Amino acid sequence: MELKNKITLEHGSGSREARELISNLLLPGFKNRYLAPLADAASFKSPGDRLAFTTDSFVVSPLFFPGGDIGKLAVCGTVNDLAVAGARPIYLSCSFIIEENLDLSVFKQIVHSIGQWAKKAGVLIVTGDTKVVEAGNADKLYINTAGIGTVPDGLAFSPERVRTGDAVIISGTIAEHGLAVLAAREELDISPQLKSDCAPLNGLTEAMLKSGADIKMMRDPTRGGLAAVLNELAEGRNWGIELLESRLPVHARVKAALEILGLDPLSLASEGKLCAIVGEKDAERLVGVMKREPAGKRARIIGRVVREPRSMVILETEAGGRRIVDWPRGAPIPRIC
Amino acid sequence: MMKFISEFRDPARARALAGEIKKLAGGRWFNLMEICGTHTVSIFRSGLKSLLPPTIRLLSGPGCPVCVTPQRTIDSIIARARKPSTIIATFGDMLNVPGTTSSLREEKARGADIRLIYSPLECLTVARANPEKQVVFLAIGFETTIPSAAATLLSAGRSGLSNFFLVPAGRLIPPAMEFLLAGEETRIDGFLCPGHVSVIIGTEPYREIAERFGIPCVIAGFEALDILAAIRELLLMIDEGKAGVRNLYPRAVREEGNPRARKIMAEVFEVADAEWRGLGTIPRSGFILRPEFVGYDIDLVQPVEIPPAEENPLCICGQILRGTAEPDDCPAFRTACAPSHPLGPCMVSSEGTCAAWYQYGGDSVISNR
Known part of the structure; x- marks a missing residue:
C-alpha cells in the first residue's frame, strides 16, 4: 500500500500504517544494523568503559529555517551536548511526536535530514519511536533525541579546575541560529538571508582533545547564548569572567540586524559553536588547532577568567566602558522606540 | 553598514572624550538628565558610567x-x-507590565488573543484577517511613534476597515521636561535631549524650555561617542553660562524636524492634558483623537468597567521617573522586584531604568578599575 500524503493518527497506532511508515521511511532513512531488527530496544556491546549519556527535545518553529531544519537540529543538538562534555558521540535515539495532518512530504524531508546529518556526524540512530496526536495538541512536529558517547580516559572537565588567567575561547561567530530562527518565525524581511550555524561539533572537539591542551570546561552556547552559559559557569565561583566586546566574532550582517532589532549577540543562540575555558599557556596553541577544523575556522580568545568581580560575567565594551553581562531576560523582544 | 556603527564606539576617542569631561567637571557635581529610554539603555550597554567621573x-x-x-x-x-x-x-x-491584578502575559496564557507587533500597520493585516473581531491597538509612545499610529488610522479609514480601534495613550516629551524643571524637585543642570523624538519635532520645542529655565539642552545620537560628546557639550555650555539648544545629532535631526510626520500626527490627534505614571497630570502633554476620529477610540466607543487602579506600594517607579531616586534607593530592587517578577514598569520595559540597572549593573561592581 502506498503512503497517503498526510500523517494520520493511524501512523502512530501500532497499525499497518504505522508499520509501513517505519519500514518504508524510517528504516531506509536511518539504515543501520542495530535498528534493522526493529526490536523494542537496540542491543549492542558497550563501546567503552566510561560513557556519557544525554537527551534533548526539539520544538523549534518553524520546522525549516535558513541553514537547517528541526531534524538537523535534533541530531546536532545531542551530538554537540556529548561533544562538549568531551565524549565521542556514537549512538542516538530519535522519537517523534507528530501532530496529525502533517504533510508526509515534510516528515520525509525531515527524516532524510536526520539520516544525512547523523551520517555526517558519524553517529547511528539505533532506536526510536513515533507518536501521533490529534490536531491542535502539538505544533506540527516535536523530536526527542538521546545520545550515548564514549569518554576518553583521564578527561577532567570541571569548573573546579578553572583559575584566574585562564582564557575563554569561542569557536566562531555567534548568535546566528537565534537570529535566523527569529527572523524566519517573525517573517522579518532581512536580506540577504541570515543562516543558522547549526552543525555538529564532534570533529572539532576530537581535535581539541587530541591536542592535549589543558581544557578546563567546554559548553555550547545554545539557548540564552554566551550570556547564559558563562553565567552558569561563573555563578557561585570565586572567580569571574571578563569578555572583550571588540574580540567577539559576530558576522557583520548579523551585527547589523541585531543593532536594528535591539538584541544583544551575547544572549542569542548558536547551534554550531562551543566555548572553552583553557589554561593560559595552552590557549594560543589550541586556537591554532581549532582553526584547522571546519567548525573552528574563526576560533579566537574572547576573554579571560578574573579574580574580581567574582561569580559574574563582565564585558569591556567596544567604547571601553564596563558593564555586567547578566542572564538573558525571557524571549528576545525588540525595543519599541 | 558596519562602517556606521564601529566608528561611533571607538575606544581611543571615547577615552579622550571621557578625559576632557573629567577635566571640565573638575570634581564638581553635575546632574544631567537623559530624557529618552534608548539613551538610558545605550549608556548602560556601552558601560559609559564606568568611563565618567x-x-x-x-x-x-x-x-x-x-x-x-x-x-x-x-x-x-x-x-x-x-x-x-x-x-x-x-x-x-507591554506584555509583562503588571496591572493591578494581572498582566497581558497572564491573560495571553489564559487564552486571550494578544498579538505582538513591530509596526502599527500590522494591526490592519490582523483586522482584515479577523473581520468578526475588534482589533485594539495600544497606541503608547512619544512623538516618534505616534505618527505611525496616525498613519495606520488614516489607512484603516481609507480602506474602510470598521474593526480597527486604538487606545490613544501617546505622550509629548517637551511638556514633561518643563514639568520636571518647574517642579524643582530635582536639580537638573542640563538635558540630553532624545534623538528619535527630535527627528520628528526638530530643535525648536526645546528652545523655549532652555530660555525659560536657563538650561542647556543637547540633542544627542545613541552611540557611545554621541553621548560622551553631548555630555562634554553640556558641561561647556554650563561653564559658558549658556542656555540654549545644540544639535549634536545632525546626521538624523534637522532643525525643522519632520514636518510631514507632524502633519499626519496633527491631522489625527490633538494635544490634551494627560496623566503620567509617577508625575501626575501634565498640561498639554498627551495625544487624544480629533473629534472626527473619536469613533476609533475604543474607550469612548465601548467603555470598560475597571476597579480603581492600584500601583504596588513598594514600587518607587514614580520617583525614578522624576529623577529623585535611583534604583539602588529602592528597597525592593533586586529582591522583591526583578525582571522575572516585576513590581512596576521600570523593571519591565527594555528601556526601563530599573531593568537597565538590573541587567547591566549600575553600581560599584563595574566602577573604574
Whole structure:
C-alpha cells in the first residue's frame, strides 16, 4: 500500500500504517544494523568503559529555517551536548511526536535530514519511536533525541579546575541560529538571508582533545547564548569572567540586524559553536588547532577568567566602558522606540 | 553598514572624550538628565558610567513609553483583553507590565488573543484577517511613534476597515521636561535631549524650555561617542553660562524636524492634558483623537468597567521617573522586584531604568578599575 500524503493518527497506532511508515521511511532513512531488527530496544556491546549519556527535545518553529531544519537540529543538538562534555558521540535515539495532518512530504524531508546529518556526524540512530496526536495538541512536529558517547580516559572537565588567567575561547561567530530562527518565525524581511550555524561539533572537539591542551570546561552556547552559559559557569565561583566586546566574532550582517532589532549577540543562540575555558599557556596553541577544523575556522580568545568581580560575567565594551553581562531576560523582544 | 556603527564606539576617542569631561567637571557635581529610554539603555550597554567621573550623575527621565503609561490604562487594556471578541495588538514591552491584578502575559496564557507587533500597520493585516473581531491597538509612545499610529488610522479609514480601534495613550516629551524643571524637585543642570523624538519635532520645542529655565539642552545620537560628546557639550555650555539648544545629532535631526510626520500626527490627534505614571497630570502633554476620529477610540466607543487602579506600594517607579531616586534607593530592587517578577514598569520595559540597572549593573561592581 502506498503512503497517503498526510500523517494520520493511524501512523502512530501500532497499525499497518504505522508499520509501513517505519519500514518504508524510517528504516531506509536511518539504515543501520542495530535498528534493522526493529526490536523494542537496540542491543549492542558497550563501546567503552566510561560513557556519557544525554537527551534533548526539539520544538523549534518553524520546522525549516535558513541553514537547517528541526531534524538537523535534533541530531546536532545531542551530538554537540556529548561533544562538549568531551565524549565521542556514537549512538542516538530519535522519537517523534507528530501532530496529525502533517504533510508526509515534510516528515520525509525531515527524516532524510536526520539520516544525512547523523551520517555526517558519524553517529547511528539505533532506536526510536513515533507518536501521533490529534490536531491542535502539538505544533506540527516535536523530536526527542538521546545520545550515548564514549569518554576518553583521564578527561577532567570541571569548573573546579578553572583559575584566574585562564582564557575563554569561542569557536566562531555567534548568535546566528537565534537570529535566523527569529527572523524566519517573525517573517522579518532581512536580506540577504541570515543562516543558522547549526552543525555538529564532534570533529572539532576530537581535535581539541587530541591536542592535549589543558581544557578546563567546554559548553555550547545554545539557548540564552554566551550570556547564559558563562553565567552558569561563573555563578557561585570565586572567580569571574571578563569578555572583550571588540574580540567577539559576530558576522557583520548579523551585527547589523541585531543593532536594528535591539538584541544583544551575547544572549542569542548558536547551534554550531562551543566555548572553552583553557589554561593560559595552552590557549594560543589550541586556537591554532581549532582553526584547522571546519567548525573552528574563526576560533579566537574572547576573554579571560578574573579574580574580581567574582561569580559574574563582565564585558569591556567596544567604547571601553564596563558593564555586567547578566542572564538573558525571557524571549528576545525588540525595543519599541 | 558596519562602517556606521564601529566608528561611533571607538575606544581611543571615547577615552579622550571621557578625559576632557573629567577635566571640565573638575570634581564638581553635575546632574544631567537623559530624557529618552534608548539613551538610558545605550549608556548602560556601552558601560559609559564606568568611563565618567563619579561626580557626573546621569539621571534617567520619563522617556520610556511603557513606564509612563498610567496603571489605569494598563488595567483597562487587560480588562479588554479578556473579551473573546477582542484582539489586542501591542508592542512587546507591554506584555509583562503588571496591572493591578494581572498582566497581558497572564491573560495571553489564559487564552486571550494578544498579538505582538513591530509596526502599527500590522494591526490592519490582523483586522482584515479577523473581520468578526475588534482589533485594539495600544497606541503608547512619544512623538516618534505616534505618527505611525496616525498613519495606520488614516489607512484603516481609507480602506474602510470598521474593526480597527486604538487606545490613544501617546505622550509629548517637551511638556514633561518643563514639568520636571518647574517642579524643582530635582536639580537638573542640563538635558540630553532624545534623538528619535527630535527627528520628528526638530530643535525648536526645546528652545523655549532652555530660555525659560536657563538650561542647556543637547540633542544627542545613541552611540557611545554621541553621548560622551553631548555630555562634554553640556558641561561647556554650563561653564559658558549658556542656555540654549545644540544639535549634536545632525546626521538624523534637522532643525525643522519632520514636518510631514507632524502633519499626519496633527491631522489625527490633538494635544490634551494627560496623566503620567509617577508625575501626575501634565498640561498639554498627551495625544487624544480629533473629534472626527473619536469613533476609533475604543474607550469612548465601548467603555470598560475597571476597579480603581492600584500601583504596588513598594514600587518607587514614580520617583525614578522624576529623577529623585535611583534604583539602588529602592528597597525592593533586586529582591522583591526583578525582571522575572516585576513590581512596576521600570523593571519591565527594555528601556526601563530599573531593568537597565538590573541587567547591566549600575553600581560599584563595574566602577573604574
